[in-house]
Amino acid sequence: MIQDITERKHAEDQIRQLANYDSLTGLPNRRFFRDQFGSALERARTSGTAVGVLFIDLDRFKQINDTLGHQVGDQLLREVAKRLYQCVRDNDTVARAAERAGPSQGVRPPSIGSATRSLAAGSQSAPTPANLNSVARLGGDEFTILLTDVSEPSVIEAVAQRILETMRKPFTFSGHELFVTASIGLAGYPADGSDVDTLLRKADIAMYAVKDSGRNGVLRFSSAMNTATAERWRLETALHRALERQELVLYYQPKVNVVSGQIVGAEALMRWKRGGELVPPAEFITVAEESGLIVPITEWAVREVCEQMVRWADQGHPLVPVSVNISGRHIQRANLIEPVQAALHGFKLDPRLLELELTETVLMHNLSATLPLLQALKDLGVSISVDDFGTGYSSLSYLKRLPIDTLKIDRSFVRELETSSDNAAIVAAIIAMSKSLKLKVVAEGVETQGQMTRLFDQGCQLMQGFLFSPAVPGDDFPAMLKASASQSHWRIDFGPRAHNKGAVQETSDGHANGQHFGALETEMVGPPRPSAQPQSTERDAEHVSEQPNQKDRALRWANRFIGRDS
């Protein structure tokens, strides 16, 4: 019976240990820390004392982990845990407070080391949530320290300073010296809040304020701190993890040739599967760009697209070229040629199946840098599309110098195509430009039959937009590809308009739209001539008031182009 009880007690201890302690460092985990924090606040309320919380995050831990390996990372975390614990124990005020609370409630001896060792320690004296001055590991490289019975706020800051100091000594692992710094945020009861969540959040915000001002420091929460900064950093951290945990996915939007009604290509668009949500790129690409994460993300996207095509091929599906969006920030920061070459080579993929989309503004920005890059990509055999075309006002002479294959008409022009003669003029100019340069032209964001007809009438056959399909998961794309041939509404209806071919078209606002050139003509008949002074419709005026300069410039650009080249 005695053995039975001993065994059961041991099992109970083990369970408690696993539930409350972090197995890597032996420190209390997030859950236990929250319990401790909650009880500390309760006690402080009755005794009228203060409580402080320190939120500690190692600087550039991810980098260390990536370059030196997880084993070194783990070792570092254990070592940091030890030092943090030491700091709290050695602090006089803190130590005295611990003593006052009695030996059984004193700071728990650290059980730094392997999980088994900490299990043994846990079975000796199972700490209660009433514990004081706890060091905990919330996860990753995030630690917290709880300071109870604080007589004055300066005590908390003193502990924080002490932590920064102990971190200054290098960490030594297998003969290598490693220098690590930390960012620490502080918050205190009752000054900053009275519940666990509020205080933790404020300490977290303060910690991010430290990161933002150059890391390696301590700040106390103040209401002037930018919560947006903290959110941005949170997002960045989460995005780091997303890449590791393979939460990023690519969806595929078809590009359709409206003459055949068939899918002739696809654009890979990124999504982030975050919890049960599908986060669109608008919410994370900027953060990825600003943090440099865009580099591994782009490299992943290129690889993933190649791998997806191989998967499709292995399943016996026909392949169409797929494009990947390349951010300007990637080009500024990193090599693009190598990952593209490596992916093509690694997956033994025909380079003609891979297309890269770069925005017009990025290409325009630094011609001397982009020109050799584009040339090198072309040498690999991949195609280049100029994305969001029309927003950068490239001149014809400029475009002539670029080794590109496709212009993608920016969605903003397509959106207003039916209601704005200005936009119709810009679209016409882009199509004309693509023809004279013998480039393919794809219209983006086609949502209505009316837009489709207009675009077709102006000489554009390749379209992409919700009219056909939004981006779909990779698994669903082959079925769509197969079905596309029989989607009659994806095909332009030639019927009545065949008679109009070549005739002067009337625009909806009654302006002559110049010569018509049908899509089936291979030779360019001549660029359409929009009215020199296009009148604005009501919706037009709205759009103009949104972006007066952009619209004006685009229109001047279109007119200039047509004037010069017709």
Ligand code: C2E
């Ligand atoms: P983008 O390259 O111009 O991509 C086209 C965007 O228009 C996509 O939004 C697409 O879902 C949306 N779209 C397509 N058809 C229609 C339509 O008919 N109507 C409307 N209103 N929208 C349509 P998404 O997927 O949210 O992507 C937004 C932007 O995020 C992209 O603009 C691109 O700049 C960026 N992005 C997406 N994926 C990646 C990626 O893998 N890498 C990088 N660097 N950027 C990406």
Ligand code: CA
């Ligand atoms: Ca694009």
Ligand code: CA
């Ligand atoms: Ca675009």
